Amino acid sequence: MRIANTLSPGNLFLFLLLLQIPCLAEEPVPKPNVILILADDLALGDLSFLNEGLTRTPHIDRLKSESIWFSQAYSASAVCAPARAALLTGRYPHRTGVVTLNQITYPNMTSLKKDEVTLGNIFQQNGYKTGLIGKWHCGLNPEHHPYQRGFDEFEGFINHKDVPSYFRYRLRMNDRIELFEDKYLTTDLGERAIQFVRRHREEPFFLHLAHYAPHRPIEAPEDRVTPYLKKGFSEEIATVYAMVEIMDETIGQLMAELDRLNLSGNTLVIFASDNGPDPVVESRFNLELRGTKYTIHEGGIRVPLMIRWTDHFDPGTRQQVVHFTDITPTLMELCHLKRTCELPLDGASFAPLLRGDTTKTNRPLYWQWNRGVPRYTHNAAIREGDWKLVRPFVTRNLPKQDSDQPPLLFHLKSDPHEQDNLANQHPGRVTRMQNLLETWALAVEESRQRP
Numbered sequence: 001m002r003i004a005n006t007l008s009p010g011n012l013f014l015f016l017l018l019l020q021i022p023c024l025a026e027e028p029v030p031k032p033n034v035i036l037i038l039a040d041d042l043a044l045g046d047l048s049f050l051n052e053g054l055t056r057t058p059h060i061d062r063l064k065s066e067s068i069w070f071s072q073a074y075s076a077s078a079v080c081a082p083a084r085a086a087l088l089t090g091r092y093p094h095r096t097g098v099v100t101l102n103q104i105t106y107p108n109m110t111s112l113k114k115d116e117v118t119l120g121n122i123f124q125q126n127g128y129k130t131g132l133i134g135k136w137h138c139g140l141n142p143e144h145h146p147y148q149r150g151f152d153e154f155e156g157f158i159n160h161k162d163v164p165s166y167f168r169y170r171l172r173m174n175d176r177i178e179l180f181e182d183k184y185l186t187t188d189l190g191e192r193a194i195q196f197v198r199r200h201r202e203e204p205f206f207l208h209l210a211h212y213a214p215h216r217p218i219e220a221p222e223d224r225v226t227p228y229l230k231k232g233f234s235e236e237i238a239t240v241y242a243m244v245e246i247m248d249e250t251i252g253q254l255m256a257e258l259d260r261l262n263l264s265g266n267t268l269v270i271f272a273s274d275n276g277p278d279p280v281v282e283s284r285f286n287l288e289l290r291g292t293k294y295t296i297h298e299g300g301i302r303v304p305l306m307i308r309w310t311d312h313f314d315p316g317t318r319q320q321v322v323h324f325t326d327i328t329p330t331l332m333e334l335c336h337l338k339r340t341c342e343l344p345l346d347g348a349s350f351a352p353l354l355r356g357d358t359t360k361t362n363r364p365l366y367w368q369w370n371r372g373v374p375r376y377t378h379n380a381a382i383r384e385g386d387w388k389l390v391r392p393f394v395t396r397n398l399p400k401q402d403s404d405q406p407p408l409l410f411h412l413k414s415d416p417h418e419q420d421n422l423a424n425q426h427p428g429r430v431t432r433m434q435n436l437l438e439t440w441a442l443a444v445e446e447s448r449q450r451p
């Protein structure tokens, strides 16, 4: 019997109206949890899926196999503080006021401007519980404290002097500072991340787990170092690899906790590193990329980036170029976040790439770093499509004047290791890209100079 035959015209109207009701009801806005895990000075080559097993990172490897992996992901800087400022604001570091490192020597050039809004602010204003566990590197003074920058909870350190050792460190928690001498920092931060998730399992949360590993001081428990020594690595590299392995372990434990709490399907997990390997530490494998931390060559700014959202994104690899400034707009789109701030974003949402879009864009991206006041002729770069123009690195100390070294031009698709300078063969392209770089420098410098 067909249903319509049993209904009078009046009842049929009511029946049809009832059918409409689910459409009339407002769809709830999804609020997935977000965990943003950042390693510090971790090289791409530190991950075992990229180094043929030199290291052991089974949990990050597994996360990668469940994630969308970006094979051409860039930090916004070759050093910690500016990279983090861009990651948290979606804007070039220079605009945010955070242009260099060493918060004690350069407080005015490492503090996030007060009119900037962070991912913490954005999530907080959209009803999320927000937490930062680990390193804060965007200002030392109380007005720059994570509590003032959008984080409801903070368990970590704002000054490298708080961590003279991974075995002896001070953490700030709810405005009290506690000294720890019986733990290992990385393991401790991992446990705090798990506690944060347990505390907030019933409400939407944004957790930024900013690990310190494998940043200096290079220290790990002896029993974790020994297996790498036995493989023939030097003491320092063996220790770095042990530090990475312990961080990997904390990520495995955090992912297991998400599973245990049945939160994995509703939690976006992002893993990245802030910049390349530190040249002050003994040189180690990094996919033969040129340069290290401090330089805007690929070895300084290319970083791992993977994003997992179980049940929403099919795991896979994306070749498109993405940048730290894209993370904020991407999370805004995925989590339906409103941002109440008039300062424009520099990045663009790559949510379409996560959903399978294969479009490539040729938008230009820019980098620059030197110690102290930025000099845009020194250690600066622009990437446009497969081309990269580099204003060479001059000094790790304070540069005294603008650099007159001629720019280098690389075609990254055919020369990912930046060995073959093609500037003489493409003078027109060099001029055009150099002009773009100078225009960007003027724009971000004007932005940086605002009160």
Ligand SMILES: [Ca+2]
Binding pocket: 040, 041, 079, 080, 215, 274, 275
């Ligand atoms: Ca770093």
